[in-house]
Amino acid sequence: MENISRYAQLCPIIYGIGSASLLGEEVKKLGCSKVLVVSDENVSKIEFYEKCKKSLLDAGIELVEFNEVLPDPPDYIVNRGGEIARTEKIGAIVAVGGGSVMDAAKAINILINNPPPINQYFGNPVYKPGVPVVMVVTTAGTGSESTIVAVITDTANGVKNSVLGAATLGILDPEATVTLPSEDTAHTGMDAFAHAAEAITAKLPNPKSELLASDAIKKIMKYLPIAFEDGTNVEARGNLLLASNFAGIAFNDALVHLGHAIAHSIGARFHVTHGEACALALPEVMKYAAGIDASKVKVVGEAMGISFAGNESSEEIGEIVAEAIRKFSKSMKIKSLKQLGISKEDLLNTADMIFKDPCYLFVPRELDREEVIKILENMYENY
Numbered sequence: 281m282e283n284i285s286r287y288a289q290l291c292p293i294i295y296g297i298g299s300a301s302l303l304g305e306e307v308k309k310l311g312c313s314k315v316l317v318v319s320d321e322n323v324s325k326i327e328f329y330e331k332c333k334k335s336l337l338d339a340g341i342e343l344v345e346f347n348e349v350l351p352d353p354p355d356y357i358v359n360r361g362g363e364i365a366r367t368e369k370i371g372a373i374v375a376v377g378g379g380s381v382m383d384a385a386k387a388i389n390i391l392i393n394n395p396p397p398i399n400q401y402f403g404n405p406v407y408k409p410g411v412p413v414v415m416v417v418t419t420a421g422t423g424s425e426s427t428i429v430a431v432i433t434d435t436a437n438g439v440k441n442s443v444l445g446a447a448t449l450g451i452l453d454p455e456a457t458v459t460l461p462s463e464d465t466a467h468t469g470m471d472a473f474a475h476a477a478e479a480i481t482a483k484l485p486n487p488k489s490e491l492l493a494s495d496a497i498k499k500i501m502k503y504l505p506i507a508f509e510d511g512t513n514v515e516a517r518g519n520l521l522l523a524s525n526f527a528g529i530a531f532n533d534a535l536v537h538l539g540h541a542i543a544h545s546i547g548a549r550f551h552v553t554h555g556e557a558c559a560l561a562l563p564e565v566m567k568y569a570a571g572i573d574a575s576k577v578k579v580v581g582e583a584m585g586i587s588f589a590g591n592e593s594s595e596e597i598g599e600i601v602a603e604a605i606r607k608f609s610k611s612m613k614i615k616s617l618k619q620l621g622i623s624k625e626d627l628l629n630t631a632d633m634i635f636k637d638p639c640y641l642f643v644p645r646e647l648d649r650e651e652v653i654k655i656l657e658n659m660y661e662n663y
Contacts, residue, residue, distance in 0.1 A: 288394045288424065289529055290426055290427070290428060290446040290447070290532065291415075291425055291426050291446060291447045291448065291449065292449055292450070293425070293426070293449075293450045293451075293452060293525060294306070294449070294451045294452070295451075295452040295453075295518075295521070295522065295525075296452075296453070296454075296518075297453065297455060297514060297518070298453065298455065299451050299452065299453040300328065300331055300332055300335065300416055300451055300453040300455070300456060301331070301335055301337070302376070302451070303332055303335040303336060303414065303416060304335035304336045304337070304338055304339025304341060305335075305339055306414065306449055306451070307336060307339065307341055307372055307374065307414055308339045308340070308341065308374060308411075309330070310414075310421070310449075311371070311446065312341065312371040312372035312389075312410045312411070313340070313341060313342060313371060313414060313500065314341065314342040314343075314344070314368070314369070314370050314371050314372075314408050315336065315341055315343060315344070315370055315371065315372045315373065315374050316344050316345075316346055316361070316364065316368065316370040316372075316373050316388070317332075317336070317341070317344070317345045317346065317373070317374050317376060317421075318346050318347075318349060318361060318364050318373055318374070318375045318376070318377070318381055318385040318388060319345070319346070319347045319349065319375070319376045319377045319381055320347060320348075320349040320350070320377055320380065321347055323347075323359060323376055323377045323378075323381065323418055324345070324347040324376075326459055326470075327459075327638070328376075328418065328453075328456050328483055328661070329376055329454060330480075332374070332376050332416055335448035335647075336374065339465050342661065344364065344365075344368045344370060346360075346361050346364055346388075348360065348361070348378065349361075349377065349380055349381045349384045351380050351553075352380060352431070352433045352440065352548075352551075352554065353367060353383055353384040353387070353431075353433065354431055354432070354433040354435050355397060355398050355399050355432055355433060355434060355435055355436075356435060356509065357384060357419070357454050358388055358391070358398040358432060358443065359391065359396045359397050359398055360388075361384060361387075361388040361391075362388050362390070362391025362392065362396055362398065363391075363396070365388055365389075365391065365392050366391065366392060370413055371386050371412075371413065372411050372412040372413070372414065373388060373389055373410075373411060373412070373413045373414070374413075374414045374416065374417045375413065375416065375447075376416045376421075377415070377416075377417075377418050378417070378418050378419030378421060378422065378468065379419065379421055379422030379424050379431075379468075379471070380423065381416070381418075381427060382415050382424035382447070383424055383428070383429075383430035383479040384430050384432075385413055385415070385432035385447075386413060386424070386445035386446070386447065387401075387430045387432050387443050387445065388463050389410035389411060389413050389445055390407055390410060390443055390445055391410075392410040392411055393407075393408040393409065393410055394407045394408050398432060398443060399434060399436070399441075401443045401444075401482075402432070402434065402441040402442065402443060403441070403442065403443075403444070403445045403638060404443075404444075409436050410445070412448040412449070413445075413446075413447045413448050413449075414447065414448060414449045414450075414451065414452070414563055415447045415449070415450045415451065416451045416454075416456065417450060417451065417452055417457075417458070417462060417521065417524075417525075418456045418457060418458060418510075419457060419464065419468040419524075419553055420457055420465075420468055420469060420470025420507075420517070420520035420521045420523065420524040421467070421469065421471040421472050422471060422475075422528065423472065423475060423522065423524045423526075423527050423528015423529065423531070423532075424447075424451030424470070424528065425447050425452075425525065425528065425630065426447075426450060426525055426528040426532060426644060427441050427528050427529075427531070427532040427551070428444050428445065428446050428448075428453075428532060429443075429444060429445070429532075430442060430443050430445055430632045431544070431663055433548065438548060438549075439542040439544075439545075439548050439633065439636065439637070440545075440547060440548050440636055440637070441638065442630055444592075449651065450455070450525070452518075452521040452522070452525060454514045454517040454518035454521060455514070455517075457507075457511075457517045457520070457521065458511055458514065458517055459511065460511060461511075462508050462509075462615070465504070465507050465508050465511065465520075465554070465614035466504070466508055466613060466614060467554070467555030467559075468524070469500055469504040469507070469508075469520060469523075469524075469555070469558050469612070470555045470556070470558055470559035470562075470609060470612065471554055471558050471589055472500060472520070472523055472524040472527045473496075473497060473500050473504075473527075473541065473558075473559070473562070473605075474498060474536070474539050474543070474555075474558035474559065474561075474562050475493070475496075475527035475528060475530065475531045475536060476492075476493035476494070476497045476500075476523075476526075476527040476530060476531070476580075477493070477497065477522075477539075477562060477565075477566065477580045477582075477605075478531060478534075478535075478536040478537050478538075478539050478540065478562075479493040479527065479533075479534040479535070479536065479566070479580050480493045480494065480529040480530075480534075480576050480580050481532075481533040481537075481569035481572075481573070481576045481577060481580065481644065482536070482537060482642065482644060483532035483537065483564070483643065483644040484534060484535070484623040485534050485535055485640050486533055487550075488529075488530070489529075489530040489531070489533050489534035490530075490534075490576075490579060490625075492526040492527070492529055492530040493526070493527055493530040493531070493583075494533075494579060494580075494583040495523075495526055495583075496522075496523040496526040496527040496530065496581075497523075497580065497583035497584060497609045498583050498585075499520065499522060499523035499526075500520065500523050501521045501583070501584055501585060502519070503515075503516040503519040503520050503523070504516075504520060504612065505611065505612070508612055509522055510573050511613060521583065535639075535642040536594075536639055537565075537639055537640075537641070537642045537643045537644060538561075538565050538568060538569075538634075538639070538640070538643045538647075538655075539558055539561040539562050539565040539642040540558065540561075540637075540639040541545070541637035541638075541639040541643070542557070542561040542565070542630075542633075542634055542655070542656070543557035543558045543560075543561050543661075544557075544637045545630045545633035545634045545637055546561075546622075546627070546630060546637075547627075548633070549626075549630050549633065550620070550622050550626070552587070552620060552622075556614055556615070556620075558611070559605075559609040559612075559614045560614065560616070560617060560659055560663060561659060562605050562609075563601075563602035563605045563651065563659075563663070564602065564658045564659050564662070565602070565608050565611075565656045566598055566601045566602050566605065566649075566656070567598035567599060567602050567658075568598075568645075568647075568655060569594075569644065570593060570594050570595065570597050570598025570601070571595070571645075572644045572645050573599065573644070574592075574593075574594035574597045574598065574631070576603075577597050577598055577601050578597050580601055581600060581601040581604065583599065584601070584604055584608070584619075586600060586601065586604055588600070606663055608663070609663075610663075616663045617659065617660050617663070618652060618660070624657070624660045627656050627659070627660055628653055628656050628657070630656070631649055631652045631653055631656060632649075634652055635649075635652070654656065
């Protein structure tokens with residue numbers, strides 16, 4: 281049974297320049313007349329957000345706005361959004377934003393027909409279904425429109441956890457991402473990169489995930505530097521949206537593992553941006569993965585454009601790919617842990633958190649505490 285793979289796609293996608301103009305029409309097709317528009321303060325101020333509202337209003341849909349989502353959405357924000365959704369008796373949720381907004385929307389949906397707080401649904405798929413959820417994506421990073429996972433901050437325990445819920449429709453309009461600052465472009469792009477690389481090296485990889493993840497890495501390598509330098513390049517923005525989406529579909533099946541367990545722990549402890557933490561963890565995670573199945577790490581490297589001689593050892597393959605990722609991350613101005621003001625001692629103190637993170641359940645090989653400490657030390661010293 282070990283060689284059996286499962287793959288699917290949770291959420292249909294509409295992709296293309298101007299596709300957000302179809303939002304109202306698509307929501308109306310779902311039979312909804314009143315929606316909760318979920319976003320954050322920054323996105324709610326941009327012109328694209330107004331375009332989305334106009335499309336909904338022109339379709340005769342009543343709007344209730346909830347623009348309070350914070351990065352790494354905390355449980356209390358989700359609970360507040362759920363209360364509004366229940367009180368207003370909304371018929372659908374429209375998320376306009378990046379990963380945090382999309383995750384918050386999926387979590388809020390759980391609370392429409394189920395009692396709060398959201399914390400009781402961490403890792404718990406047993407609940408009454410909510411309403412249709414439409415995602416209009418404004419960053420090319422999480423791929424949350426195509427995953428069943430929503431990452432929520434458990435403020436009582438100071439950790440990140442997750443609830444399970446899928447979107448009904450995703451809209452990928454490159455025009456939504458042209459105003460994204462270069463720093464955010466880099467961070468979200470490296471998040472998508474990590475999704476793809478971890479999906480390829482997963483405990484239970486599958487052919488669909490590997491195909492989509494490999495293409496995602498190719499797109500990121502080519503188009504992330506372009507979008508980083510020129511955010512108005514619609515071709516680059518569009519390809520990064522596809523890369524993020526492909527990586528999301530890939531890891532929804534294969535799952536992410538050690539890199540995200542580390543990134544979640546660092547993010548919860550030090551409030552480091554998720555994509556930045558993923559980029560810093562990934563080189564050492566690829567070295568770890570090469571010790572399990574170097575052929576998969578080689579797939580990651582080849583998608584990056586690395587030419588292998590063919591006689592490299594597993595250790596050499598891991599180091600070659602790790603160094604290439606470091607070089608690419610540095611070109612995207614990803615800061616080191618030292619530059620982020622994190623001490624080595626404080627970093628090593630996150631080791632126990634990593635074992636408790638839900639993503640650790642999917643590591644391709646169990647590690648002991650000393651191994652995790654060594655990986656964290658190398659993250660600190662080698663970048």
